[in-house]
Amino acid sequence: MGAMSPSPAVTPFQVELPSPPVLKPGVYRDPKTGRDCDLYQITARRATARILPGRDTEIWGYDGHVPGPTIVARQGRPVVLRISNELPEETVLHLHGGHVPPESDGQMMDPILPGKMQELVYPNIQDASTLWYHTHVLHRTGQQVYRGLAAFYILTDDFEDKLPLPKGEYDVAFVIQDRLFTNDGSFNYALARHSIMHGLYGDTILVNGAVQPFLPVSARKYRLRILNGSNARPYELRLSSGDAFVQIASDGGLLPAPVRRESMLMGPAERIEVVVDFGAYPVGTKIVLKDLLAQGGRTEDILRFDVVRKANDDSSVPAVLRPMQPLQAAEAVRTRRWVLGMNMGMGMGMGRGMGRGMMGGGGGSGGPNDLFTINGLSHGHGRVDAYPTLDDVEIWEYVNPMMMWHPMHCHNIFWQTLDRNGRPPEPWEAGWKDTWFVPPGGAVRVIGKFSDFTSSPAPEAHTDYMMHCHNLEHKDHGMMTAFRVLAKGVKPPAPGGQEHRHVPGPR
Numbered sequence: 001m002g003a004m005s006p007s008p009a010v011t012p013f014q015v016e017l018p019s020p021p022v023l024k025p026g027v028y029r030d031p032k033t034g035r036d037c038d039l040y041q042i043t044a045r046r047a048t049a050r051i052l053p054g055r056d057t058e059i060w061g062y063d064g065h066v067p068g069p070t071i072v073a074r075q076g077r078p079v080v081l082r083i084s085n086e087l088p089e090e091t092v093l094h095l096h097g098g099h100v101p102p103e104s105d106g107q108m109m110d111p112i113l114p115g116k117m118q119e120l121v122y123p124n125i126q127d128a129s130t131l132w133y134h135t136h137v138l139h140r141t142g143q144q145v146y147r148g149l150a151a152f153y154i155l156t157d158d159f160e161d162k163l164p165l166p167k168g169e170y171d172v173a174f175v176i177q178d179r180l181f182t183n184d185g186s187f188n189y190a191l192a193r194h195s196i197m198h199g200l201y202g203d204t205i206l207v208n209g210a211v212q213p214f215l216p217v218s219a220r221k222y223r224l225r226i227l228n229g230s231n232a233r234p235y236e237l238r239l240s241s242g243d244a245f246v247q248i249a250s251d252g253g254l255l256p257a258p259v260r261r262e263s264m265l266m267g268p269a270e271r272i273e274v275v276v277d278f279g280a281y282p283v284g285t286k287i288v289l290k291d292l293l294a295q296g297g298r299t300e301d302i303l304r305f306d307v308v309r310k311a312n313d314d315s316s317v318p319a320v321l322r323p324m325q326p327l328q329a330a331e332a333v334r335t336r337r338w339v340l341g342m343n344m345g346m347g348m349g350m351g352r353g354m355g356r357g358m359m360g361g362g363g364g365s366g367g368p369n370d371l372f373t374i375n376g377l378s379h380g381h382g383r384v385d386a387y388p389t390l391d392d393v394e395i396w397e398y399v400n401p402m403m404m405w406h407p408m409h410c411h412n413i414f415w416q417t418l419d420r421n422g423r424p425p426e427p428w429e430a431g432w433k434d435t436w437f438v439p440p441g442g443a444v445r446v447i448g449k450f451s452d453f454t455s456s457p458a459p460e461a462h463t464d465y466m467m468h469c470h471n472l473e474h475k476d477h478g479m480m481t482a483f484r485v486l487a488k489g490v491k492p493p494a495p496g497g498q499e500h501r502h503v504p505g506p507r
């Protein structure tokens with residue numbers, strides 16, 4: 001690592017795992033449909049939090065919380081979210097994993113200016129799943145998430161409710177994030193060449209905003225919804241007891257069947273849900289959730305479960321969770337290949353700086369934020385690389401010839417994994433996904449259907465969906481592109497005439 005000075009040291013397991021407040025919705029009758037919706041009003045604003053002992057940290061949070069308040073939504077009942085911006089700069093709100101109309105997807109070209117409000121509508125026509133909402137602002141997503149703009153959005157449904165899984169207080173969501181702090185307690189989001197290249201790694205683990213907390217648990221089964229909300233750091237989770245987790249869900253909700261796993265690699269933005277049976281341990285046992293990738297380091301210990309009382313347990317994990325109809329490769333109308341890379345000139349730090357991406361296409365590359373590329377081009381603003389037609393099934397292949405991992409994420413729809421490095425996915429990756437951790441020298445093929453929502457063919461409508469690396473420093477430095485879902489019969493721009501508009505940035 002560079003010359004970054006370490007954060008103030010903190011003794012682990014001194015504070016209890018906080019749970020973010022759960023918002024109570026108001027009722028809103030949609031004038032167009034006459035239907036009742038859940039109405040939420042959230043303000044992105046500055047606040048002060050006590051994260052390190054004896055020091056205050058300025059945070060930017062939804063309603064001033066880190067993480068922000070949790071929204072619990074119900075399948076079939078739309079959510080109307082009014083987001084006000086009281087930050088000193090523009091922001092954008094995106095529902096990660098949300099199958100939503102493009103106008104409500106968090107459009108970077110339509111940011112919420114300071115002092116302004118935006119209304120987003122989430123129809124909730126997808127299955128129960130652990131989603132999250134976070135800022136998606138152009139070039140500064142990494143910085144804004146770091147300061148706290150991220151929160152859970154938990155979607156429930158009847159199907160899942162009928163399963164005998166642990167519920168209520170035995171269903172716990174937590175987000176793992178790593179941070180650097182300066183000595184006065186401020187977040188230290190200081191990008192240097194190394195941290196742009198690899199993403200910014202912190203030396204202090206926060207879980208739901210608290211440093212390495214503990215969670216008192218009853219001796220029974222719990223459902224744990226785990227989100228890797230870190231900008232760049234992956235985790236390989238393991239219990240100090242050596243016992244296996246029973247994974248029941250991934251990004252898009254329940255797996256077809258539970259899977260036992262002793263350790264679980266998790267890239268940024270991925271969600272894993274497990275059931276852990278603390279009934280297997282006597283009261284008084286302490287079990288630490290550890291990161292195998294950080295062995296011996298100060299971030300190795302993430303969270304400690306303290307078994308503090310006996311309890312009845314009528315929950316169980318059924319052998320069948322949510323059946324999934326596999327999409328067949330033969331149904332796909334096309335395959336798109338996305339090759340990840342860098343603008344070599346910039347990557348080498350030389351003055352020549354004329355990689356293919358910087359010359360090509362009359363835009364989309366060449367600025368200070370254009371280090372990483374997809375198919376040879378950086379994001380630019382307004383670049384569109386795919387025009388799928390509504391209800392088409394497509395195969396997308398993420399190809400990573402680089403030496404580093406990339407957590408590739410696609411907006412709008414959930415996908416099934418066809419293969420990883422040419423082999424069928426492991427059972428834990430065989431459910432619905434929106435983010436895949438693509439290994440160095442590897443490739444992941446996924447298949448999905450562009451259902452329900454279309455974009456306007458007009459670029460100025462700002463109705464594109466994004467696909468990008470969820471290493472947020474990579475996203476902010478060009479590893480992103482857009483796609484526009486066209487209604488049947490609407491023609492994409494002529495081949496070769498694909499749009500790579502160059503629009504000056506906001507600053």
Ligand code: C2O
Pocket residue numbers: 094096134136269409411466468470
């Ligand atoms: Cu979680 Cu485009 O983001």
Ligand code: CU
Pocket residue numbers: 094095096097098409410411
């Ligand atoms: Cu997303």
Ligand code: CU
Pocket residue numbers: 405406407469470471474475479
């Ligand atoms: Cu990346």
